[in-house]
Amino acid sequence: MASKEKLIIFDTTLRDGEQSPGASMTRDEKVRIAKSLERMKVDIIEAGFPMASIGDFESVQAVATAVEDSTVCGLARALDKDIDRAGEALKPAKSARIHTFIATSPIHMKSKLRMTEDQVVEQAIAAVKRAKGFTDNVEFSPEDAGRSEFDFLCRVIEAVIKAGARTINIPDTVGYNIPHQFGSLVGRLIENIPNSDKAIFSVHCHNDLGLAVANSLSAVLHGARQVECTINGLGERAGNASLEEVVMAVQTRQDVFDCETGLDTTQIVPTSRMVSTITGFPVQPNKAIVGANAFAHESGIHQDGVLKARETYEIMRAEDVGWAANKIVLGKHSGRNAFRTRLDELGVIFDSEEDLNKAFANFKDLADRKHEIFDEDLHALVSETAYENNEYCKLVALTAHSESGKTPHAEITLSVDGKEKTSSSSGGGPVDATFCAIEDIVASKAQLQLYSVNNITTGTDSQGEVTVRLQKAGRIVNGHGSDTDIVMASAKAYLHALNKLVVPEERKHPQHYV
Ligand code: KIV
Ligand code: ZN
Numbered sequence: 001m002a003s004k005e006k007l008i009i010f011d012t013t014l015r016d017g018e019q020s021p022g023a024s025m026t027r028d029e030k031v032r033i034a035k036s037l038e039r040m041k042v043d044i045i046e047a048g049f050p051m052a053s054i055g056d057f058e059s060v061q062a063v064a065t066a067v068e069d070s071t072v073c074g075l076a077r078a079l080d081k082d083i084d085r086a087g088e089a090l091k092p093a094k095s096a097r098i099h100t101f102i103a104t105s106p107i108h109m110k111s112k113l114r115m116t117e118d119q120v121v122e123q124a125i126a127a128v129k130r131a132k133g134f135t136d137n138v139e140f141s142p143e144d145a146g147r148s149e150f151d152f153l154c155r156v157i158e159a160v161i162k163a164g165a166r167t168i169n170i171p172d173t174v175g176y177n178i179p180h181q182f183g184s185l186v187g188r189l190i191e192n193i194p195n196s197d198k199a200i201f202s203v204h205c206h207n208d209l210g211l212a213v214a215n216s217l218s219a220v221l222h223g224a225r226q227v228e229c230t231i232n233g234l235g236e237r238a239g240n241a242s243l244e245e246v247v248m249a250v251q252t253r254q255d256v257f258d259c260e261t262g263l264d265t266t267q268i269v270p271t272s273r274m275v276s277t278i279t280g281f282p283v284q285p286n287k288a289i290v291g292a293n294a295f296a297h298e299s300g301i302h303q304d305g306v307l308k309a310r311e312t313y314e315i316m317r318a319e320d321v322g323w324a325a326n327k328i329v330l331g332k333h334s335g336r337n338a339f340r341t342r343l344d345e346l347g348v349i350f351d352s353e354e355d356l357n358k359a360f361a362n363f364k365d366l367a368d369r370k371h372e373i374f375d376e377d378l379h380a381l382v383s384e385t386a387y388e389n390n391e392y393c394k395l396v397a398l399t400a401h402s403e404s405g406k407t408p409h410a411e412i413t414l415s416v417d418g419k420e421k422t423s424s425s426s427g428g429g430p431v432d433a434t435f436c437a438i439e440d441i442v443a444s445k446a447q448l449q450l451y452s453v454n455n456i457t458t459g460t461d462s463q464g465e466v467t468v469r470l471q472k473a474g475r476i477v478n479g480h481g482s483d484t485d486i487v488m489a490s491a492k493a494y495l496h497a498l499n500k501l502v503v504p505e506e507r508k509h510p511q512h513y514v
Pocket of ligand 1: 144
């Protein structure tokens, strides 16, 4: 039997995923996620937009250094300065790709770029040629292709293939398309562009109408051989097509698709958990593949059916997507060596022995309160240890009191820029009282936009993972904190967000053209 064509999986969790408000990740967190994507055998990892900031540049560089088996990609607008920056950041990569883009829809060209069609074509060609000076592996995206005029799209794509682009990505940037229409758009492009056989066609769908996965799959049925997607469907606004859904649809319905991915799907759930813990974006319980209920059967009839023959109600096996992977990894008696070995396996790299010692001390403290330590606990612990290092405002002590019939009360001591300050406050609950006491000291006047609590693993001794979103002067930041004590986790999350607000952030958005 002839083997099937390959469907290339291009993960953009670290780039488009990071464009979700508040989902910014540190360099080390990005490396950990990239290592997990590499373990999953993802073909291409889009590690960031190097021109955005020094931090983004360094993250792409660090991922390019750490990853060996996947191609590492950097995004660049069709501008010399962006392309040179991406080329520079990708230097350490074993296999590098530059992804350059320019908008092609009438509204984007007229209102955002203020450029004519001829100018856009010229700039697209120049960008691809410049990127080719760094690597042969160049991808071009006509941004907002889903709302572009067909003939113009054909003209741009033919020109950039001639200039050397080897992947043509068709983005539905605003999530406007409908599956049959988007699939047919991709099919018609492949059919009508004379040199389309010299490039692989890719799709990049946003989820504004909840159709990102359906649109991507429809395009695959019409000849697309690369899908751009993110773990947990993270991404700008309503997000991108979710990697786990695209991959499992293609794998489960091999009777429909004439291509296959080379992914190790057992890495899906651990990677989903890692991304959720690092970004603080929880996964809804009924989310396909990775939600806590995705393989849970509530109704007696279903349970009975599954016990007799699992195929009665299950189309996939939970273990094939990594649900069995949630094993206890460490405990109270684990030593420094076991701790370090597991973190090595998870792709955690410490900058110094001192950082490792700090993380180990935090691990011992956690293990005293929680018997079984899972990978998810380790990810939360490592992220938190890294934050602790550069905090302007640190938690020194916290007491919170709640008793039936009495007003909850909290007293907190913080070290603010090296000086200790204490305050106490009452509130609607112990968390509210704690936040009021913090504000009493810091007086940030930031607006609390979101407060959410999730348990990292199962059981009542699980760590609670709190996400706090603060807004001030148009800037939105997310803070995360985890602890077996929810009030403590909440204080940590609030302080983490406050510390981010203190540091001015100079970061360009890839789709804002300047
Ligand atoms: O959504 C989009 O159009 C993008 C491009 C940069 C590919 O993210
Ligand atoms: Zn996008």
